[in-house]
Amino acid sequence: MKPPLRHGGESVPIRISDAVAADDRTELEDRLHAFNVESTGFRDARDLSCLLRDPDGTLVAGIDGFTWGGYAQIEVLWVSEGLRGNGVGRKLLEAAEAEARKRGCTSIVLSSHEFQAPRFYAKLGYRLVGTTEDTPAGHRAFHFQKHLAATEQLQPDVAVVESIRDARPDEALALERLQRRSSDVWEEYRAELAANPDAIEPPHRAITDGRVRVAVDACGRRLGFSVVLPIRGDRCELDDLFVEPDSMRRGVGRLLVDDVVTRAAAAGASYVDVIANPNAVGFYERLGFEHTGWSSTRFGDAPRMSLELT
Numbered sequence: 001m002k003p004p005l006r007h008g009g010e011s012v013p014i015r016i017s018d019a020v021a022a023d024d025r026t027e028l029e030d031r032l033h034a035f036n037v038e039s040t041g042f043r044d045a046r047d048l049s050c051l052l053r054d055p056d057g058t059l060v061a062g063i064d065g066f067t068w069g070g071y072a073q074i075e076v077l078w079v080s081e082g083l084r085g086n087g088v089g090r091k092l093l094e095a096a097e098a099e100a101r102k103r104g105c106t107s108i109v110l111s112s113h114e115f116q117a118p119r120f121y122a123k124l125g126y127r128l129v130g131t132t133e134d135t136p137a138g139h140r141a142f143h144f145q146k147h148l149a150a151t152e153q154l155q156p157d158v159a160v161v162e163s164i165r166d167a168r169p170d171e172a173l174a175l176e177r178l179q180r181r182s183s184d185v186w187e188e189y190r191a192e193l194a195a196n197p198d199a200i201e202p203p204h205r206a207i208t209d210g211r212v213r214v215a216v217d218a219c220g221r222r223l224g225f226s227v228v229l230p231i232r233g234d235r236c237e238l239d240d241l242f243v244e245p246d247s248m249r250r251g252v253g254r255l256l257v258d259d260v261v262t263r264a265a266a267a268g269a270s271y272v273d274v275i276a277n278p279n280a281v282g283f284y285e286r287l288g289f290e291h292t293g294w295s296s297t298r299f300g301d302a303p304r305m306s307l308e309l310t
């Protein structure tokens with residue numbers, strides 16, 4: 001077999017390591033930097049960094065990145081738990097933006113995992129330019145850019161539903177995962193669901209039939225979804241309704257039900273029925289559903305509720 005690399009006549013084995021010495025990393029980065037400079041002519045790379053420490057020297061917040069060739073990149077922004085919610089992250093980011101502007105940057109880029117702070121960046125005027133799936137498994141990462149020279153147009157809060165659309169076949173697994181996260185908010189069913197993972201399945205068939213609707217925010221993030229059964233006579237059954245835990249109690253469920261109602265009415269239905277999770281009865285009551293009976297499910301008896309469409 002041909003060796004992967006030859007150096008001075010000797011084959012050089014490739015061994016991937018899970019640790020790298022700081023000096024080795026610096027050497028590697030310097031080589032790449034030299035190549036980048038040669039390729040672009042931009043020699044102005046500088047760190048863009050601010051660390052906040054308390055009087056003991058303990059790190060309590062910090063931001064770190066760089067500016068180079070007219071753009072800035074934030075690689076780390078962290079605020080200790082005790083300081084969160086006080087505007088420290090915002091101040092650090094705004095200070096970094098101001099410094100980047102001073103250095104002539106017209107753009108700043110950064111990434112955030114969906115479980116970190118995508119809403120925070122959207123609120124501060126960052127525009128979503130891309131997402132990557134399963135980074136890490138089951139989670140998306142959002143990639144943002146903000147133009148620093150232009151007048152900053154604040155983006156809407158991404159927790160707000162931007163639109164409700166048909167589900168796509170390629171998002172069946174993502175919807176299944178959303179359903180698991182959402183279902184897990186009810187503590188009393190968690191163990192049973194974990195013991196019966198087959199109780200939740202990706203809604204392939206319903207998606208193909210056009211019976212799944214997805215609520216998304218301004219960044220395209222899925223906030224929740226609904227599934228209906230095929231309409232029978234004048235009745236439409238809401239089969240599934242799930243909202244992402246961090247977006248609950250913000251009107252997402254209501255909008256998804258409104259969407260089901262509008263579509264059911266347009267298709268000639270007079271009622272929307274649901275077998276309600278007992279914990280969600282209050283929610284359906286707020287939306288005008290009435291208790292009509294009981295159904296037995298694999299997790300016990302559950303109330304049947306109906307909304308008459310006027």
Ligand SMILES: CC(C)(COP(=O)(O)OP(=O)(O)OC[C@H]1O[C@@H](n2cnc3c(N)ncnc32)[C@H](O)[C@@H]1OP(=O)(O)O)[C@@H](O)C(=O)NCCC(=O)NCCS
Pocket residue numbers: 182183185240241242243244247248249250251252253254255274275276277279280281282283284286
């Ligand atoms: C139940 C669920 C769909 C509600 O969606 P949501 O986006 O959190 O609810 P909304 O913000 O639209 O709430 C609309 C109204 O119902 C109320 N409400 C929401 N959840 C409620 C609950 N569990 N109990 C009582 N009232 C509730 C809200 O306070 C709001 O009241 P308002 O009219 O005074 O503003 C969501 O919590 C969820 O996905 N839960 C886990 C999965 C589940 O149980 N799905 C239902 C299967 S039948």
